[in-house]
Amino acid sequence: MDDLTQLSATAIAAGVRSGQFSARAVAEAHLVRIATHDSRVGAFTAVTTERALAEADAVDAKVRGGAPVGPLAGVPYAVKNLFDIAGMPTVAGSKINRDHPPAPRDAALIEKLAAADAVLLGALNMGEYAYDFTGENAHDGPSRNPHDLTRMTGGSSGGSGAAPAAGFVPVALGSDTNGSIRVPSSLCGLFGLKPTFGRLSRARSFPFVTSLDHLGPLGRSTADIAAFYDAMRGHDPDDPVSQDRPAPPLTPEIERGIGGLRVARATGYFDGTQTEAARAATARVAEALGAGTVEIPNVAAARAAAFVITCSEGGALHLDRLRTRAADFDPDTRDRLIAGALLPAVHVHRAQRLRRTYRAAVLELFRDVDVILAPSTPTRAPSLGQKVFDLDGKTLPVRANLGLFTQPFSFIGLPVVSVPVWTEGEALPIGVQVIAAPWREDVAVRVAAHLEREGVVASRIARL
């Protein structure tokens, strides 16, 4: 094998299991690629070399000894730096949390991946405290889009978008409160799965908005993110919103096709405020699926409600830090969080009531459709440092509006796969959301896998 960093997660696991190559060789190849290129990309904030090699050696010992190995044997991955990694402070993109004591134990999802014999390579850059759609960070510098290093990765899981696109890992974990998995997936050309709210455990990850926080994988193929989801699923009483319900594996769905699925492209709100690139990508996916159309009611108010809940809960979570260490925040995050802390409670309560009525209205739509399509972002990757963009004649702040199309779905916890579309001759990708009814990740994954097989969507490793 010439370059192990070009392989998918599933190919790596198969190769390690069969003895074609060792987990150590896989880990070392990825660590070399990180060491060679990450100073220009800014995906990692910590590389856990010693741990990675120890985990890889343990997998190789199992293979040599004929012991059973896990489904992700020797597969390298990395996590947004809001996941606890035992022995390191969980910085969550901040300067302030660097003073925290080292985490005593890994995050729940890391423990699940370790049990599946995956190999952790390190912690990834992110927007401070996850209040971000850009991937920029005043303390660590921005994560840069591997497909064009002058552009944003999107955020807040910026490093989680950069690392798979740069070939540093096949899969990364991120968090998504309002779009922070789907926005970087769109801008970096990845498949990103935001599962149903309450599906994957958030235990021992640093919170942002407990009403809306989700965790999930970003990777270069549907099969890879499905394999990671499969290894991470399952109820966890340590996460108060984790639901104890059946969670069938997604991998068997990959080859199932889309027979019988009713697909509709969301219109109205989702037709406006975007570039032609976003419109064209969604139209291309819709055409490939023979999609009809559907109009979701009250979307603008729902997105507004997600915004209100986010800034208020975020402000409340960080209130003590805002009182005592305001100067140590990233200025962009600080001003938003202070504003959130000052917002009258009546607005937040009303937003939570709207959340329930909006959920009921959208669930009603799922009587007639199985899948809803919408753009993931209104534009391809903006330039680093860009503060505003012009969308359909309106000048809007980038930071608040990259999630314009993702917020209405995470608001009610729907499972979504963001799929990457590349237009012929374009250097940058853009994503389309494949949205399913609650707990139907299987449906979104079937559609994503079908689109991938048909060549409508694809991921690429950037040339660095």
Place this chain on the structure above:
Amino acid sequence: MSAAEPTPEDAERLIDAMAPLVGLEVTETYRPGVVLNLQIALRLAALVASAELGDHDEPAPVFEA
């Protein structure tokens, strides 16, 4: 706060009233950013308020004892 598009003055008044009550000092350095973000939040809160809700539309979070 007026029902129309929130002005910088609306945000300024809210800061002056609320910040001391929650123990926050909004320095001159932070103030313009906070004003801008409060204006956005208040505009979006007004959009939420424009959606019709009945007395029996309960909030989303459910506490399980």
